Amino acid sequence: MLMKQKVLCVWCTCFLGLILLSLHALSQDLNPGSSWIRINLMGYQPQSVKVAVWVSKEKKEQPEKFDIIEMGTGKVVYSSRNVKPFGAYGPFKTSCRLNFSDFKDAGRYFIKVGNTLSPEVIINKNVYQHTADFALRYMRQQRSGFNPYLKDSCHTEDGYTMYGPMPDSTVIDVSGGWHDASDYLQYATTSANATYHLLAAYRDFPQVFSDQYQTNGLEGKNGRADVLDEANWGLQWLLKMHPKKDWLFNQIADDRDHKGLRLPTKDDVDYGKGKKRPVYFANGKPQGLGKYQSRATGTASIAGKFSSAFALGSRIFSTDAPYAHLLQSKSKSAYAFGLKQPGVQQTAPNRAPYFYEEDNWTDDMELAAAELYQMTGGKKFLTQAAGYAAQEPVTPWMGADTARHYQWYPFHNFGHYEIAKTKDKLILKNALTYYKEGLDKVWQRAKQNAFYRGVPFIWCSNNLTASFVIQSYLYHKESGDNSYEELAQANFDWLFGCNPWGTAMVYGLPAAGDTPQDPHSAFTHLFKYPIDGGLVDGPVYGSIYKNLIGITLYQPDEYAEFQSDLVVYHDDFGDYSTNEPTMDGTASLVYLLAAYDSRANAEPAQFQKDHGAIIRGKTNEKKMALMFTGHEYADGIPQINKTLNKHGIKGSFFFTGDFYNNPQFNPFIKSLKTSNHYLGAHSNKHLLYCDWTKRDSLLVTKTAFQADLDANYDAMKRFGIEKKNAPLFLPPFEWYNESVATWTADAGLTLINYTPGTRSNADYTYPEMGKRYVGSEEIYQSIVDREAKEGLNGFLLLLHAGTDPRRVDKFYNKLDELIIYLKKKGYNLVTVNDLLGK
Template identity: 60%
Template sequence: MKYTRPFVLYLLCWLLSFSDSYAQSWVRINQLGYLPGGVKNAVWGTKADQAPSQFQLREATTHKIVFTGKASKPFGAYGPFTQTCRLDFGAFKGPGSYYLEAGTAVSPVFRIADNVYASTADFLLRYMRQQRSGFNPFLKDSCHTHDGYTMYGPMPDSTHIDVVGGWHDASDYLQYVTTSANATLHLLMAYRDFPQVFGDKYAANGLPGANHVKDVLDEARWGLDWLLKMHPQENYMFNQVADDRDHHGMRLPAEDDFYGKGFERPVYFCSGKPQGLGKYKNKTTGVASTAGKFSSAFSLGYALLKDADPAYAQLLKTRALSAWQMGRQQPGVCQTASVLSPYIYAEDNWTDDMELAAAALYNTTSDTAYQHAAWDYAQQEKVTPWLGADTANHYQWYPFINLGHYALATHSKGTTRQQLIQYYKTGIESVWKCARQNAFYRGIPFIWCSNNLTTAFAIQCYWYRQLSGDAAFSALEQANTDWLLGCNPWGTSMIGGLPAGGDTPEDPHSSFSVVGHYRVDGGLVDGPVYTNIYKNLIGIKLSKPDEYAAFQSNLAVYHDDAGDYSTNEPTMDGTASLVYLLAAKASEGAGKRQYDHGGIIRGDSSRKQLVLVFTGDEFADGGTAIRNTLRQQKVPGAFFFTGKFYRNPSMQTLIQQLKADGHYLGGHGDQHLLYCDWQQRDSLLVTKTQFVDDLSANYAAIKKVGITTAPWFLPAFEWYNDSIAAWASAAGLQLVNFTPGTGSNADYTYPEMGKKYRSSEEIYRSVLQYESSHAGGLNGFLLLLHIGTDPRRSDKFYNKLPALIVALKSKGYHFATLAEVLK
């Protein structure tokens, strides 16, 4: 298998299990890890008979047993296993790195920490950017720039229309409003509900570079821009670009020239009637399923952008209303069209889409007519039909759960709200009736895109819990999330590259991987299918021996193989839905804190408090001035020094003074190493051994000056990546870093650095300008300064620190300890 373990643990696993190749029992876990206060379960499975009566949770480094629990009742056979049971260690809440041991089976190492989901939603956006049509930032090139020519419209066939943009649907380059509008909506909802968990590392065009807009909102707007092109005016609405002639063979996106009109691709008008240019016709009966999706995405876009971009938002509102009217005038489903094969998105429901559209318009306009319309539509689909069923057609009940119920319930009261909550509960109970029969709590049918259904169902469970306050299905909700991250019979995460170092898809059915030999990070693959479905699909041939052969069964199969388009193809809409789910999990772990690459970079943004953070390595010329300022202003500080600093004889008096004053003193690395490349942040410049040794030396120096507790660590150069954060966590430390935006950290620059140099007055104005121009100001900020600077900087910013503290106090800010800001 592809996951990695520390050598000692690997040796232990080998001694106990004679290697994975000959093991008879396994422990399946969420490889990403578990929240300290969350549900924590693993699944033990065997090809033998005897189930363990208990299990142990061991600390990964010392192998010390930290928790012993009773295994659940045996659940019996499931998939490849002859016996299974659940291992519940939810009562253990201590952060750190651990592994589970049950009988002879040993799990991979995993973390328990409140930041295990931090940055994961942003990680998935890598795939969304890779899927962009028009300008593709991953390739730094453009594709499909001639789209397209119309079909089935009121205008003559082959009329040119500009619909360049949007996302490719999956590994092929078709583009559907059905999935793109749903993806856009989920990204917008993620931004609306969990803005604090997202970063700003990319510009609107998808290239690296912050633009003061959360990356998830940039990506959602890319979707909105394309949707506006697909609904360019009142009564004109298009449903898809290209068709299954696209299945011309694997290739990187380019100017496809096999549709009969040069590089243009067909653009299918929403005619409300069956379509299909070949022998296969869809069963379209109207346009409401597409129109409702258009309208809801536009409405939410308006609500989120009306202040930042009023003109654009007004256009979204206009199109939301016109799409709504088209749905009202032409009720029914608008299915996708094919030419060469019978494979289409055979959507059979549309009232859920119109319910969502009406609820969104009610939120936008406060017109109760929309609220009444939403309720009327809600009565026509109380429970999404596939919930509790063992099969369904491809995308038959899309978008897999009724999003309208949640949108309507959040703006309803009394009986209406309670009934909508009950509809969700009824659907969940239908799945639970099946799921509780097996150890994986699996109640999702193994149909095509089963992972998309899994994601959607977990969101429904989450929304039910939020709306009702009822945690009865929390274990079921978490089991569906865990399934996607490795707690499944195959023991693999279903997300490319997540977690780092885990068992994840490496050979997806994607031209980017097969042809371009690029990593396909962040994409959620289709997921397992029933074995009988797999055996009857056209054109599947594995390209290499099946590494999961031991875990295939008569129930379901999954292959990490480019030859299997049924289980291992990433999809854009499934990934976008998962962005919402992982953002919700990250938010639950972080509370109101903000993370970046596994490190906390901001505390509670709802509280008007901040902490002053100081770092030091070789210079400390500002030490006395800073200490005196903090004493006079009665302000606590957090100081992070390297081992070199702690061992420097000339620093000893200052260190003891800061300690006596009650300030926090922590680690900044021993030799001030640069851990990762400045341009390619994922590229490590140190090994794990080098990092651990350097960290250990830093903390040995801290201990020597009499500091016994220093749980927070600030990386050298204030630069790190997910691996550094994980390694720090494994050492029992929480990585923290400064909150970006103010430019306060530029106080180290000196004139010889040219354009990088910032004077103290510039820095002072920048901090106050940020405070006045950003929502939340400096709430929860870790405001970083340096305790000393290069002698070439004569304009020392610490001399302006008293004025800055007074100015911020006058604005109502409380200067708090690091513990207070991060709690």
């Protein structure tokens, strides 16, 4: 294997020697060997929290500043003293966090601290685009039954029953599903959880998934998102594992599977029944056909997982009525199966003491009950879900130093999110409190080190990390509280290189980055087949690693200088504890990547956009917004404010810096602010950004645009209007192009424009303009006509706060009549930020 860290350093040095010759400080050795800068190797979205971690193996003074250098030019484009010092961690004696969240310019860069240089830093809103689909490659490759990667079938004769109400060795067809990790055992525990994650990923982020594969996993479109094909593959197997209302199976095969390297299609392990493998019935009792047994106490843990996957599946596949009805029926019977035997159905070991030691079950039944409530509307299910939630408010590993293997599983509780969505005030409050408490427990540990690492280094620590970020995402989505966003981003970044080893933990992602090359997988070890998208187990405590059975490294450790007594990670086939990819962890990663990808275009799909600006809100809601712009004139504001207040309506006002800076207009602005109307930006000097006839031709540079915009917000600050409270930008002349939209996003703002279809924006015209002049009656009638023809749902209706004195026929005098008409038509008039959820 290549010594990846050293190769990276050599490349950086050589490259910068070419582009930065003029900078003498950088012509020396840029990576002296004792200090490193760790980053997210995939990149950062412009609006996200962005932090790198500087570490050193020497006892050094903390750096006071850092620079960001543009890759193409070698210019320093950003410098900051936002450096947060920490002490020793793992192999490092010194460390600190370098926060560059306020640098939002898309591009490719390096971070420089002293003579230490980072790998390439990418900032782009689409850095995570298609990554969720990429992770699905591993899921398809793990299929049992027909395997589309190998284009061959395996384990088609599964299996014969054990521990069930039927005679042992009864033949039953349970072929299909996914193999677990890099072994060929199959567990309903992990498979049901994986199925739920895939279904939830499509439910929450359908827009990020594509259709490139058929139902059988082979290339070719089938008119359905690939994530649904994969989720359905899981559902089909779960149906086989729950063939009758009082039959539910938990596992196929056991650790007798561990007999050396082979592809699944060449699996020759003999369990005494030819090619058939044992199928373990969920009987709620300890199981194990060999030396070791589980500590099972019931069936609720596994039954709840079945039930929630079936219930969500019935809603996702609702257009296929027979299938949806079948899944609904199976969800109810699985839930009933769990009610009969509260407790945990652990997996069954045989020759070795390793098994999934799940010790909690109320979280599974909570999610099942919540999904049954969503599916049926039955209030009893919501009551039961809330009761289960109270029994385990926080997933127990959160805040703990350690846990047994899969002791608290799933690693985050989707049930709290599902009951929060019911909007019952007390249930919502409790669910968010539960989530927050768990996040805070991790934060209390994480805040003590530069990587913000509060997740314990137990087996599958990467799975716990992915789950923690998902819980953070769900909490933020429902609560709006961003207190843990930097912590969440740190954990996400950890998975992609911002960790002591500087390596991503997903095979092949990013393509040009340092990722696992020698995972514990027969696919790669025997045949060099890539296992694209597979999330490896992740680092473990040094104490765990030293006490595992049968571990040996096959190659020199390229990360040797980054190992420590605290924690180790090896990119080596021989380390099954840190470098084995897992199917369920990868399914969680699919959800997580979809969530982060969706942030690039956070506006709901119902929003209409033009040249990168939002021009209309949701058309399925009878809401609209009245917008008023101002630059030179303010004569209408007293009448407009009086009319809006009369009807209890809040308007949206977008003024230029010249308007805000005009002393004559100060009373008007203060009166609007007192009335709690939305006050926003409209540029400083009312610049024309692009040519009227050739829209792609820019008339300003990005630097000039940004300076003008900054001046606009500086003027607004005098009235106590902060940028964070005015994130919407209406361009001057309502004229812009894609470049302006991108610049606006890079500035942390959202570009908007009026909805076309009426003549409302012509209320600034006056008779001397000839044919361009539009009278108030004509403007009013255009709005009425548009409403009658197509409706005004989601409309951003643009008017002016004042007009040229030559216009005597002021349209703002008809505002009262217009509002009365719109209210009679049933429209709810709201501010633009309320309409767009900003």
